[in-house]
Amino acid sequence: VALQRGETRERGRVALDAMGGDHAPAAVVAGAVRAHVDHGVDVVLVGRPDAVTRALADVGATGLLPIVPAADVIGMREDPAIGLRAKPDASIRVAARLALVSAGSTGATLAAALLQLGRLPGVRRPVVAALIPASSSRSVVLVDAGGSPDAQPEALVGYARMGLAYAEVLAVEMPRVGLLNVGAEAGKGNALAKAAHTLLSGTERFAGNIEPEGVLAGDVDVVVTDGFTGNVFLKTVEAASRGHGGGAAVLLGVDGEVLIAHGAADAGQIAAALRIAADVATAGLSAKVGARLARH
């Protein structure tokens, strides 16, 4: 994770954490090559030069993509706050002007993005947003899809607000948000869900509790839950529908474009995530979300 605040971002160019993910760097670098060759995505590889150079050579692509040295990159299992402060290397800034894709630790990516990019105005805690394919030929925004395993009820109100702004950017008019729960009635669920229901009931666009079936039917535009339940839900949908879920999740609430790919992503899924990242960077997603958050 190598981002710096306040730089002008280059639209459409994507930085890839070449060392992050269960199959890094081989599958990750192979995915970058595929995204570049097949789809013209402009990718910069961030990682250990020797390992990345070897991975490029292994797929016959020596010299094809620029490499930002790894010494500047915070290891995905490293404490991000300590690591980022200890390594203020200049070359880290190369990646700062780009959208970032990482298949490494979600928690570390979130913490590093928070520290280096900063929050959008009015955001207390950024959130990971994934798109769940609903049967009605459109997608439902899931927040938190796996950023923060433990959450306070108040955090879910912020997640809902960011999810609604994201849905608006995706051209949903007057989006509605539901609370993921085990029953439709108020008073259902665990302590977190009950408290969050009470808080959300005082907000606009709240459609009440929603069960998994309702989410998959597209009965709401946004579904809000804690990151543990959200990640179990996302992974269950993907597993039960067999191999969907190439799409990367977006980090909402930071002042820059950060995409989180599956830790177990293969080359094809990395390539797909890079294409999404290029689109998101070109569209300027974070600025648009920020503009909508400022309005409400």
Next chain:
Amino acid sequence: VALQRGETRERGRVALDAMGGDHAPAAVVAGAVRAHVDHGVDVVLVGRPDAVTRALADVGATGLLPIVPAADVIGMREDPAIGLRAKPDASIRVAARLALVSAGSTGATLAAALLQLGRLPGVRRPVVAALIPASSSRSVVLVDAGGSPDAQPEALVGYARMGLAYAEVLAVEMPRVGLLNVGAEAGKGNALAKAAHTLLSGTERFAGNIEPEGVLAGDVDVVVTDGFTGNVFLKTVEAASRGHGGGAAVLLGVDGEVLIAHGAADAGQIAAALRIAADVATAGLSAKVGARLARH
């Protein structure tokens, strides 16, 4: 819920809470009639005599099934502890010798069963167990499938023990239990999952963390989690695989047979649950689980 401890149970006969469930009594009574006519299940209807009589008449089945008066039944939205103490009516004992099926509030059913049937020796907190269809042509036992939305880490150790005993009754040799989590490594998950992992690591048959994909692949025989996450997981599997999930969940750890059907169960699903209940009652499931718990 109408159960009394210490009575001799009639094998194969099933008591149905005719008033419990979103579509009660109409769909529930229709399901009972179907189970009786099509599959020979011996059902007793427990509920308000006027409403149940009318529901029987509506499907042309007046007088077909015996009715246990409703005055003796604890309302599904009523506080079960208070309700059960306030209504010690004699006729409640009719249902005591039978397996019970309820599509009403799971929490109330669990509390009432606990109070009236009592726990099996060595059990602190009974748990709801559902069967998840795994791709390997067999099923994985899910505990807790929705009994207690909030759980302490210690409770999950007990759930695992009961789930393993149930798997043994289902003829799995040397079953293994996984902890439902968002990653395979120790240290993943929310506070509950982390603490439960530590406790479970000291027990036999623990296979570590398991992600949704692994559960659906049948990589373990039992998967343990809290009742909120478990219920979201179960409902997501059912919704994503479109309309499976006729099966009822079993309450493990009480001294009697209690089956929990979906709140939204239709007549066909109620009929299916009644057939399972009859089989479970004939097999004497709770006694078998108790015998296996005593061994470990």
